[in-house]
Amino acid sequence: MIPLAIPNIGKAEAANLQRCVEQNFVSTVGAFVTELEQKVAALSGTATAAATGSGTQGLHIALRALGVGHGDLVVVPSFTFIASANAVSHSGATPWFVDIGRSDWTLDPERLTEALARKTRRDGQDLVHAPTGMRVKAILPVYTLGTPADMDAIGAVARQYRLPILADAAAAIGVTYKGRPIGQLADLTVYSFNGNKTITSGGGGMIVGRDDLVKRAKHLSTTARVGRDYDHNEIGFNYRMTNIEAAVGCAQFDRLDEFLAAKKRIRETYDNAFAGVNGVSPFPAPRERGTAYWFSGLVFEGDEPPVINDLCDGLKALGVEARPFWKPVHAQPPYRHAPAENLLVTEDLWRRIITLPCSTSLTVEEQGTVIDAMRSVLAAR
Ligand SMILES: *Cc1c(COP(=O)(O)O)cnc(C)c1O
Numbered sequence: 001m002i003p004l005a006i007p008n009i010g011k012a013e014a015a016n017l018q019r020c021v022e023q024n025f026v027s028t029v030g031a032f033v034t035e036l037e038q039k040v041a042a043l044s045g046t047a048t049a050a051a052t053g054s055g056t057q058g059l060h061i062a063l064r065a066l067g068v069g070h071g072d073l074v075v076v077p078s079f080t081f082i083a084s085a086n087a088v089s090h091s092g093a094t095p096w097f098v099d100i101g102r103s104d105w106t107l108d109p110e111r112l113t114e115a116l117a118r119k120t121r122r123d124g125q126d127l128v129h130a131p132t133g134m135r136v137k138a139i140l141p142v143y144t145l146g147t148p149a150d151m152d153a154i155g156a157v158a159r160q161y162r163l164p165i166l167a168d169a170a171a172a173i174g175v176t177y178k179g180r181p182i183g184q185l186a187d188l189t190v191y192s193f194n195g196n197k198t199i200t201s202g203g204g205g206m207i208v209g210r211d212d213l214v215k216r217a218k219h220l221s222t223t224a225r226v227g228r229d230y231d232h233n234e235i236g237f238n239y240r241m242t243n244i245e246a247a248v249g250c251a252q253f254d255r256l257d258e259f260l261a262a263k264k265r266i267r268e269t270y271d272n273a274f275a276g277v278n279g280v281s282p283f284p285a286p287r288e289r290g291t292a293y294w295f296s297g298l299v300f301e302g303d304e305p306p307v308i309n310d311l312c313d314g315l316k317a318l319g320v321e322a323r324p325f326w327k328p329v330h331a332q333p334p335y336r337h338a339p340a341e342n343l344l345v346t347e348d349l350w351r352r353i354i355t356l357p358c359s360t361s362l363t364v365e366e367q368g369t370v371i372d373a374m375r376s377v378l379a380a381r
Helices: 011-023 031-044 055-065 083-090 109-119 151-161 211-221 243-253 256-273 308-317 344-352 364-379
Strands: 049-052 072-077 094-098 120-123 126-129 134-139 166-168 188-192 205-209 280-282 296-300 353-356
Touching (some): 011 243, 031 049, 049 055, 055 166, 055 205, 055 211, 188 211, 243 256
Parallel strands (some): 072 094, 166 188
Antiparallel strands (some): 049 205, 126 134, 188 205
């Protein structure tokens, strides 16, 4: 079976892991954690970075660092991996779902402006969501497929409403936005190093952004300890990355250019292969913004798109793993009652998407097999 998206682990990762064992640094203290933080901060154009045990933990801590808590609302696209919304819930807040754009699959600044203009009012320092009386505390755009949202426009709205921005850049490592480093587009930005992301540390995440906030996030994620003894000045979290994870992450980081090139080549190969096929279009890649081409696949046009799971079953029989993409979060049981704006693009789009194998280790032959399998499954419909 040709897998959808698996890690690409080699000798450099093994050598770093060996060093962890030899030096007896296998837990949350160790040089690799600091090294990975420095590498990711430099790449992101920020002074500091804070490693976490997962991207979800990073988002949760980042929300805490921004002061988001019980009774607050955070604007989130419904078209995302559920972790973006879960992190909001973990902080005690509630997501407020706003639609995405059809051409980039990221938070639509016009829908965002409309939502804030129509549904909120100022009450002193607070921005109040009139229908629920809850305070709107942050905007959380998601860099879907590794493509930054329209951050010039979203930044302008955020300034107008005096809201901080937390960017879920889980799959966007290595991207620049109109020549600007990605860590400078939002107050805080969070990456994931889960196994299906462009680079992995086994599991892990990283927070970059404004120096004061990143330092606050680091404090909160490391039990809020002050000084060298058992003194803690607030309720912190044990959300640290281990040296073993960071060892893998550092080796992967050094291969980032190779992996990004592979992701781009894979996307372009699919795009070329299916360019002439009726009723399908490629994944979006707004090139003026930059993209990490995290996932690849096809979008089905027309009034009656095929049932994606049926296509996946057909591909499976031919030795190819394929999957639908994110199911909207507002349609999932825990979020059915969360405040939501009109989500027409989200509701229509997600049923049209199939994701195809795009591991950075995917060979030209394997991709040829995937393309042939997809063609025969399409022909059989
Ligand atoms: C992977 C992912 C996350 C979660 O990261 P974990 O490291 O798995 O916790 C959050 N948001 C998005 C958009 C993701 O793709």
